[in-house]
């Protein structure tokens with residue numbers, strides 16, 4: 001990635017803990033999700049299509065979170081009780097990078113370790129720490145995989161905006177659904193009792 005430094009984006013940094021799940025575990029999960037080399041090809045096809053649409057996509061995703069009271073609470077400031085604009089803005093920059101990383105589909109150890117980190121950032125050990133936010137201590141588990149559906153449903157029109165065939169749009173969309181579900185499963189690790197992930 002040659003992106004200018006995004007505050008708090010630490011993929012590939014030595015300071016990151018090693019993921020408690022392995023690349024072999026990842027392969028087994030991919031198999032279970034029917035996630036194949038074809039999905040990798042379609043994710044990578046989506047990269048160029050989405051590249052200049054990140055801000056528009058984030059407007060839609062943030063619009064969904066902002067207009068859903070059950071979700072926006074996870075960004076609220078403890079003192080004011082209102083959504084914390086600085087916190088939302090800081091996370092948004094990393095979310096943009098995540099679109100590119102998801103479309104890159106490079107499943108190496110750095111990527112795996114960053115999945116563990118993202119899970120921690122949704123939970124008590126690390127939520128709020130990266131941006132020094134004063135907000136609620138965790139995102140409740142039940143919403144994590146559920147957000148796969150709005151994220152990928154609202155992405156689909158953006159996949160269709162650059163002239164790809166309807167069949168290719170379907171395949172890119174299916175690959176995104178699998179990838180986001182896969183990631184939300186990996187991010188679940190900190191929520192699960194020891195030995196049960």
Ligand code: HEM
Nearest residue numbers: 071074091094095098121127128130139143144147148184
């Ligand atoms: C952080 C994606 C579920 C709230 C993030 C980040 C990404 C992301 C990419 C930034 C990671 C980084 O620091 O590099 C997703 C995806 C989800 C999901 C793809 C489900 C498929 C949720 C849900 C909520 C939520 C359901 C509830 C509103 C947050 C919050 C942060 C965050 C509050 C900031 C955490 C911190 O303090 O560092 N998410 N997320 N996320 N997400 Fe999610």
